[in-house]
Amino acid sequence: MTMIQVSDLSLTYPGTRNPAVDGISFEVGQGEIFGFLGPSGAGKSTTQRVLCRLLQHWSGSVTVMDRSLADWGQGYFAHVGVSFELPNHYLQLTARENLKLFANLYPQDVTRSEDLLAVVDLTADADTRVGQFSKGMMQRLSFVRAFQHEPRLVFLDEPTAGLDPVNARRITDHLQTLRADGCTIFLTTHDMHVADLLCDRVAFMVQGRLALIDTPRNLRLAHGRKQVQVEYRTGEGQRQELFDLDGIGGNERFAELLRSEEIETIHTQEATLEDIFIRTTGEQLL
Amino acid sequence: MTSPAISVKDLSFSYGDNLAVDGISFDVAEGEVFGFLGPNGAGKSTTVRLLTGQLTPQAGTAELLGMDIVSERKKAQQEMGISYESTNLYEQLNAVENLNLFARLYKVADFDAMALLERVGLSGREKEHVANYSKGMKQRLMMARALVSRPRLLFLDEPTDGLDPVSTQTIHALIETATREGTAVFLTTHDMVEADKLSDRVAFIHEGRIVALDTPAALKQRFGMRALKAEVRLANGQTELREVALDESGTAQAVHDLFRNEHVLTVHSEEATLEDIFIDITGRGLQG
Amino acid sequence: MIGTLVAKDVKLFFRNRFFATVTGLALVLYLAIYFLLPLQTENSVGVAIHLEDPAASPEFRQRLAEEEDFTLFPSKDEMLAALEDTDDYFVGMSVPAAAAQAVARGESTTLQAFYAPDVPAEAKQVFHELLVFIANAVNPDLLARLAPIEETEFVLGHDLLGQPLSVRDRFLPLLLLAMVMTEVLGLGTLIVREIETGTARALLTGPLRLPTFLAAKIVTGLVLAMGQVVIVVLVTGKIVVSPLLLLTTLFLGSLLIVGMAFFIAAISRNNTSVLAWGTLTLILFLIPALSIMLPGLASGWMELVPSHYFADALHRVLNFQAGWADVARDLSLLAAAGPAALVIGGAVLRRRL
Numbered sequence: 045m046t047m048i049q050v051s052d053l054s055l056t057y058p059g060t061r062n063p064a065v066d067g068i069s070f071e072v073g074q075g076e077i078f079g080f081l082g083p084s085g086a087g088k089s090t091t092q093r094v095l096c097r098l099l100q101h102w103s104g105s106v107t108v109m110d111r112s113l114a115d116w117g118q119g120y121f122a123h124v125g126v127s128f129e130l131p132n133h134y135l136q137l138t139a140r141e142n143l144k145l146f147a148n149l150y151p152q153d154v155t156r157s158e159d160l161l162a163v164v165d166l167t168a169d170a171d172t173r174v175g176q177f178s179k180g181m182m183q184r185l186s187f188v189r190a191f192q193h194e195p196r197l198v199f200l201d202e203p204t205a206g207l208d209p210v211n212a213r214r215i216t217d218h219l220q221t222l223r224a225d226g227c228t229i230f231l232t233t234h235d236m237h238v239a240d241l242l243c244d245r246v247a248f249m250v251q252g253r254l255a256l257i258d259t260p261r262n263l264r265l266a267h268g269r270k271q272v273q274v275e276y277r278t279g280e281g282q283r284q285e286l287f288d289l290d291g292i293g294g295n296e297r298f299a300e301l302l303r304s305e306e307i308e309t310i311h312t313q314e315a316t317l318e319d320i321f322i323r324t325t326g327e328q329l330l
Numbered sequence: 331m332t333s334p335a336i337s338v339k340d341l342s343f344s345y346g347d348n349l350a351v352d353g354i355s356f357d358v359a360e361g362e363v364f365g366f367l368g369p370n371g372a373g374k375s376t377t378v379r380l381l382t383g384q385l386t387p388q389a390g391t392a393e394l395l396g397m398d399i400v401s402e403r404k405k406a407q408q409e410m411g412i413s414y415e416s417t418n419l420y421e422q423l424n425a426v427e428n429l430n431l432f433a434r435l436y437k438v439a440d441f442d443a444m445a446l447l448e449r450v451g452l453s454g455r456e457k458e459h460v461a462n463y464s465k466g467m468k469q470r471l472m473m474a475r476a477l478v479s480r481p482r483l484l485f486l487d488e489p490t491d492g493l494d495p496v497s498t499q500t501i502h503a504l505i506e507t508a509t510r511e512g513t514a515v516f517l518t519t520h521d522m523v524e525a526d527k528l529s530d531r532v533a534f535i536h537e538g539r540i541v542a543l544d545t546p547a548a549l550k551q552r553f554g555m556r557a558l559k560a561e562v563r564l565a566n567g568q569t570e571l572r573e574v575a576l577d578e579s580g581t582a583q584a585v586h587d588l589f590r591n592e593h594v595l596t597v598h599s600e601e602a603t604l605e606d607i608f609i610d611i612t613g614r615g616l617q618g
Numbered sequence: 619m620i621g622t623l624v625a626k627d628v629k630l631f632f633r634n635r636f637f638a639t640v641t642g643l644a645l646v647l648y649l650a651i652y653f654l655l656p657l658q659t660e661n662s663v664g665v666a667i668h669l670e671d672p673a674a675s676p677e678f679r680q681r682l683a684e685e686e687d688f689t690l691f692p693s694k695d696e697m698l699a700a701l702e703d704t705d706d707y708f709v710g711m712s713v714p715a716a717a718a719q720a721v722a723r724g725e726s727t728t729l730q731a732f733y734a735p736d737v738p739a740e741a742k743q744v745f746h747e748l749l750v751f752i753a754n755a756v757n758p759d760l761l762a763r764l765a766p767i768e769e770t771e772f773v774l775g776h777d778l779l780g781q782p783l784s785v786r787d788r789f790l791p792l793l794l795l796a797m798v799m800t801e802v803l804g805l806g807t808l809i810v811r812e813i814e815t816g817t818a819r820a821l822l823t824g825p826l827r828l829p830t831f832l833a834a835k836i837v838t839g840l841v842l843a844m845g846q847v848v849i850v851v852l853v854t855g856k857i858v859v860s861p862l863l864l865l866t867t868l869f870l871g872s873l874l875i876v877g878m879a880f881f882i883a884a885i886s887r888n889n890t891s892v893l894a895w896g897t898l899t900l901i902l903f904l905i906p907a908l909s910i911m912l913p914g915l916a917s918g919w920m921e922l923v924p925s926h927y928f929a930d931a932l933h934r935v936l937n938f939q940a941g942w943a944d945v946a947r948d949l950s951l952l953a954a955a956g957p958a959a960l961v962i963g964g965a966v967l968r969r970r971l
Contacts, residue, residue: 083494084464180370205492208369208520209608234494237523265595272597282547293590302582308551310558310585312596321495382823408825418816420626422633427626434622435826459633475820 046107047197047228048072048095053104055090064090066252067104074196077219077229079243079260081236081317083325087252088232092199095230096126109196122151125195127186127203135175139166139185142174143192150193160188163218165211180207187215197228204238216242236317240264246317248324255324260317267323268314274298276305286313333396335360335483335514336381340390343376350376352538353390360482363505363515365529365546367522367604369612373538374518375415375487381516382485383407394483408436411476415487415518417468421461425452425471428460429478436479450474451500466497473501477508484508484515490524502528522604526550532604536612546604553610554601558585562592569595619826623834627808628841637804644800645846648793649853655786664689666710668697701732790856791932792907794847795925798872799900801843802879806892809835809883809967818971828971832880832964839876844868856936863942864935870952871928877959878903884966906930924955 049071056063065087072078082088093099094106097113097120106113109123133142139161147154161167164184174182183206190198203219204212219229219242233239239246240260247257256263270289275282287298289312301307315323336358343351351373358364368374379385381392383403392399397406420428426443433441447453450470460468469489476484486505490498505515505528519525525532526546533543542549556576561569572592574584576599588594602610632638668691691697694712701710710732812818822828847868851857857864878899886892906926910933920926931948934940942949 083496084466178370202492206488206520209522209605210369210612212520213605213609234492234498235521236495237521289594292594293586298589299586302585307576307581307585307599308547309599309601311598312594314596318495318498322499325494325496384819384823404825404827407823410823412820412823414816414820416816418820420630420817421815422630423626427629431622431626432820432824435619435821435824437825479824 045074046071047074047076047109048078048230049105049107050091050095051105053091053094053102053106055094055099055102058101063252065094065102068249068252068254069104070247070254070257072228072230073244074228075223075226076244077223077231077242079239079246080230080232080249081234081239081246081321082249082255086249086325088249089201091249092201092230092232096124096199119151122193123196125190125193125198127190127199128201133174133177133182133185133189136173138171138173139177139188140170142185143189146189147192152193154193156194157188157192160192164188164214180211183207184211184215191222195227197230198222199230199232201232202234203231204233204235212238236321240317248321250325256320263317263320264314266315267320268312271313272298273309273311273313274301274307275309276301276307278305282308333393334358335362335395336364336516337393338381338390339392341377341380341387341392342389343380343385343387345376349538351380354535354538354540355390356533356540356543358514358516360514361509361512362530363509363517363528365525365532366516366518366535367520367525367532367608368535369608372535372612374535377535378485378487378516378518382410382412408479409481410483410485411479411481412485413469413472413476413487413489415491417465417472419460419468419471419475422459424459425456425474428471429475432475432478438479441478446474446477447471450504466493469493470497470500473504477504480511482513484513486515486517486519488519488521489517490519490521498524522608526604534608534611542607542611549607550601550603552602553607557600558588558597559600560588560592560597561595562588563595564593619830620834620837623821623826623831624837624841627834627838630811631804631808631838631842634807637807640800641804641842641846644797645849648797649850652786652789652793652850652854655784655789664707666691666697666700666707668692668694668710668712670694670713670715698732787937788910788933790854790936791910791929792904794850794868794932795871795907795929796900796904797846797850798843798868798875798928799903799925801839801872802875802882802899803893803896804842805835805839805876805879806883806886806896807889808838809879810886810889810892813883813970814888822971828968831971832967835880836873836876836960839879840869840872843872843875847872859939860935860941863940863945864932867928867931867935867945867949867952870949870956871925871932873956874924874928874952874959877956877961877963880960880963880967882963884963884970924952924959927951927955 051069052067053065053069054063054067055065068087068091080088080091090099094102095108095113097116108116108120133139134145137145140157143157143161147157158167161170164187166181166184166188169177169181174185177185183203187200187203190200200219203215207215216238223229223244229242231239231243243260245257245259246263248255258266272287272289272292273284274287275284277283285297285301287295292298334357336356338357339355340353341351341355342349342353354373354377356364366374366377376385380387381394381399383399383406386400394406395409397409399406420431423431425447429443429446430441433443444453444456447456450473452467452470452474455463455467460471463471473486473489476486484505489501489505493501502524505517509515515528517525517528529546531543531545532549533540535541544552558574558576560572560574562572563569572588574588575581576585588597632641665688667688689700689707691700697710697712701707712732812821818831821831848857848865851864851868879896882892882895882899886895902923903925906920906923907929909920910929927948931940931945931952934945934948938944
């Protein structure tokens with residue numbers, strides 16, 4: 045089942061010449077974690093804003109949950125969760141009060157708040173004013189807010205930025221659970237490690253266009269070298285050697301290494317999403 | 331023999347009853363990248379503040395290039411470059427003005443702002459107010475500012491948090507150049523991949539104490555599983571996962587057989603990642 | 619090092635569009651107001667008079683009629699109506715025939731004066747004296763003998779009667795104080811922004827020492843505060859009155875304001891609270907200067923506001939050619955209050971850096 049269908053989406057901001065989004069098309073299936081990657085200013089947030097119904101003057105066709113985006117009313121947000129990078133909470137209210145305030149905006153009963161607070165390890169701090177929270181705690185609260193009403197589709201921006209690995213893993217683990225339950229996640233992030241870990245498919249956006257769209261695995265294989273790196277320890281310290289993957293079974297040196305040396309690591313040299321990002325977006329530094 | 335770039339002995343600091351840093355000791359050599367890792371609230375920021383002279387230790391000593399951080403604070407600070415956890419640039423000034431201001435404060439002779447901006451990939455935008463910069467540009471400018479005085483000590487707090495891979499690559503390249511010139515780098519980061527890639531040694535701090543300190547490679551092996559995971563393509567075109575245990579008799583043969591008999595797509599030995607180690611060491615389970 | 623920092627601060631100040639605009643506009647506007655205000659002395663206080671005795675000195679009637687500020691009314695009722703219903707008169711008086719004769723004989727008598735509703739108490743006293751004088755003058759022969767009345771000095775604000783001041787000049791101390799005070803907001807904002815955005819931290823973890831940082835901020839404050847007022851005293855030509863004394867007064871006053879800015883920056887979390895505290899201080903500090911413009915406001919508690927001594931000294935120096943000795947008390951109090959504000963403000967600020 046298709047969750048989001050975008051075809052030929054374009055948007056040019058008033059007073060600018062070049063389109064921010066330039067005729068992109070893609071689909072996101074239900075229960076998919078879809079990674080939307082690319083440098084700042086490539087059109088990622090514009091696309092995300094269109095899909096969140098925050099921008100109006102776009103062209104093309106966008107269907108979400110089997111209904112044209114234009115036909116959706118405010119009821120859209122009963123099914124959609126949003127968590128953007130800058131945490132925006134009421135600092136004078138406690139975490140629970142913040143959640144309650146937003147929960148009351150939904151037509152449906154919101155019952156997941158407490159479970160989610162536990163998932164992100166905020167239960168003990170739930171009655172603390174958000175003004176006293178660290179950046180990471182606010183980030184985790186945003187996460188709870190985006191999911192507490194059990195949305196079918198969630199837009200997440202940098203869900204793990206600024207979190208330590210323990211808290212980051214709480215979030216990534218839970219996202220995988222949600223995916224198993226059929227929740228669709230549209231993820232924008234600069235953290236290629238997270239994208240690789242979570243995403244079923246990733247799209248790279250460059251200058252308003254989609255440059256690549258595939259599963260991380262396929263991308264890594266396609267952009268990698270067909271080689272194996274072996275690290276081993278000798279009396280003089282660590283050494284490494286590189287072998288071609290083709291015909292490695294008959295490679296004598298490789299067989300000798302395995303027999304006679306203390307092997308520490310063996311890795312095939314697929315590309316990382318980071319390599320692919322850098323290659324795809326080129327010198328788009330500024 | 332020169333003294334270590336950073337030498338910390340039994341350093342402690344508490345906020346009221348809360349012991350934030352609890353008698354930590356370590357040395358950082360010249361040209362070394364020292365990764366300082368730990369969960370939020372473990373004492374990382376407090377340690378950075380102690381080492382950069384923003385807080386005064388309540389017990390223990392810290393010497394930077396042989397200078398005591400308490401009695402010779404300003405002298406030591408003259409040798410430091412710092413990139414802070416959140417950008418603190420003069421937003422109403424442009425990049426050149428930001429750098430020149432610090433060059434004058436550090437009394438850097440014949441300072442060339444443009445050359446430095448070129449290195450961080452900001453030339454071409456140097457006359458714009460920093461307020462117009464993207465997060466990545468600000469972060470790179472802050473890195474450039476930390477390098478203005480060609481410091482022998484670099485303190486980097488989350489230098490690439492939330493940055494795109496291209497900006498991250500630029501900053502990593504700057505760190506590598508600096509260490510080649512003998513600068514010691516004290517790096518705090520939540521990004522374990524970054525810590526692994528850059529650090530010569532990493533320390534894990536938990537509840538104010540250093541609970542592990544070693545090279546990433548040694549830690550990964552110590553905490554890792556001795557196994558090999560391979561993805562192979564079968565004759566029918568499907569892929570399948572194979573696992574081979576290492577460190578057992580017959581390992582070499584098993585591995586060799588794998589490569590000889592199967593069409594191997596990918597193969598990876600299962601060292602622990604620093605992330606696994608982090609979660610293991612800091613002892614906070616993921617349940618609850 | 620201080621020079622570098624001050625140059626940076628001044629640059630930042632003028633890159634803050636709000637303060638650059640406010641500063642520029644204020645300078646132009648204040649100067650415009652100054653030159654647009656009437657140069658004439660505002661001494662035309664209308665007096666309505668009714669003389670009951672038709673036989674009273676015809677020459678004096680004649681003289682009163684010629685005088686612009688004095689109006690003779692044919693009846694008491696008309697006089698009272700004019701007093702109540704128009705803004706032209708502050709005081710009215712009806713001189714009964716018997717009273718005029720008593721005055722003519724040199725005997726004491728009672729006169730009734732009627733004041734317009736908005737006349738302040740102090741003014742009533744002055745008019746009282748004035749009316750006694752006029753009543754006496756009903757018989758011109760007595761004028762010489764009654765001369766001592768002129769010695770009855772009643773100071774309204776400062777010598778309002780003795781040396782009438784133009785509105786423009788009475789306004790000047792207020793104007794200067796307001797300009798200096800605006801810098802409480804400017805400097806306060808500069809400091810709070812440095813704390814808020816962490817640039818202060820970036821500076822202070824380098825070779826820069828905290829006292830140097832604070833010193834640079836004092837110099838910036840003085841440059842900003844004095845810069846404008848010096849332009850004003852130059853353009854208005856008031857600098858020639860007593861350059862050294864005037865500059866000293868402005869310097870000490872600016873010091874006080876910089877201290878206040880430190881204090882406000884120390885207690886303010888962000889720009890909004892700087893504006894809130896700053897405006898409150900601004901209003902409080904401007905009242906003593908307002909009382910120079912509108913002397914009826916003067917009252918004792920104002921001496922508790924340190925800006926009183928600044929405004930008072932400015933007023934005396936600018937408008938009454940006061941010398942060092944005349945303003946010694948003002949200046950010494952300012953010289954105590956300014957550095958005290960700096961020390962307290964600096965100490966509180968230190969805790970935040």
